[in-house]
Amino acid sequence: MVIVETTNYVRTITLNRPDALNAFNRAMWRALIDAIDQAKDDSSARVVVITGAGRAFSAGAALQEKSGAAAMSGAPGVGVSPLVEGRIEFPKPVIAALNWVGVGLRATPGGWAGRGSGPVLWGGSGCS
Numbered sequence: 342m343v344i345v346e347t348t349n350y351v352r353t354i355t356l357n358r359p360d361a362l363n364a365f366n367r368a369m370w371r372a373l374i375d376a377i378d379q380a381k382d383d384s385s386a387r388v389v390v391i392t393g394a395g396r397a398f399s400a401g402a403a404l405q406e407k408s409g410a411a412a413m414s415g416a417p418g419v420g421v422s423p424l425v426e427g428r429i430e431f432p433k434p435v436i437a438a439l440n441w442v443g444v445g446l447r448a449t450p451g452g453w454a455g456r457g458s459g460p461v462l463w464g465g466s467g468c469s
Contacts, residue, residue: 342356342357342358342366342368342369342371342372342373343355343356343357343369343372343373343376344357344394345376345379347383347385347386350385350386350387350388351386351387351388351390352380352383352385352386352388352389352390353389353390353392354373354376354377354380354389354390354391354392355391355392355393355394356369356373356391356392356393356394356398356399357394358394359393359394359395359396359397360395361400361403362393362395362396362397362399362400363393363394363395363397363398363399363400364399364400364401364402364403364404365399365401365402365403366403369403373391377389377431380433381431381432381433386433387433387434388433388434388435388436389431389433389434389435389436390435390436390437390438391435391436391437391438392437392438392439392440393439393440395440396440397440398437398438398439398440
């Protein structure tokens with residue numbers, strides 16, 4: 342669901358459901374939250390970059406799946422609230438590297454990235 346790589350102190354977390362435009366299902370929410378939490382305390386990661394594989398950062402919730410937005414609301418450990426809770430004071434800079442489509446950015450990691458205490462850089466091939 343996500344690919345995690347660390348190179349030269351940069352932790353890159355790539356949303357990896359390009360066939361679904363990286364739409365979030367329960368498994369991807371959990372994988373992303375786990376990857377961010379691991380980066381928080383890892384001294385080999387000084388900055389976190391979140392991006393999407395393929396042509397989209399994220400199309401939002403995977404509505405066609407049973408784990409779509411309605412099913413995910415209120416599900417423990419899944420969704421925007423669990424992502425933001427405990428990460429508002431994230432100790433490292435978070436960069437949202439948007440590659441074209443980013444639907445509902447306040448409800449995706451792109452929106453969360455702007456809420457931390459560290460600096461945030463927005464950019465990507467599809468940003469104007």
